Amino acid sequence: MEPNSWAPAKGLVACGWALAAAAAAWFALTDAATDRLFVGVLVLALVAAAAHGSFVRPRLAADSTGLTVRTLTGSKHFDWPQVTVRVREHRRLGRTNAGLELDADPQLIVLGRLELGADPYEVAFRLHDLQP
Known part of the structure; x- marks a missing residue:
């Protein structure tokens, strides 16, 4: 990877x-x-x-041009200017879960720890470093 x-x-x-x-x-x-x-x-x-x-390996990939999200139907590339990256915490059943939100107009993509294989906060930090 x-x-x-x-x-x-x-x-x-x-x-x-x-x-x-x-x-x-x-x-x-x-x-x-x-x-x-x-x-x-x-x-x-x-x-x-x-x-x-x-x-769907890799589920999310990033480079200097933008993000690529892979699904069962194919890959979708988003340029950095059209993507907003943030982490949202959701509380369900007494447990707090973090999810990486990729707001790529007109789509909202939410990826959790299982899909990323890493902590969403660490991924968001790395993505913010890659953004121009």
């Missing part, structure tokens, strides 16, 4: 694939219809999460 790019942690993605494989084995070994339905949904959810973590 480039020094100015951020993606989900490789270990987390590998863990997702391992859990998906274990759930698939569980699916193959179960006999009850209700168990197969539950485990089948679990397998699909784990495969979707692990695939997303694998295919």
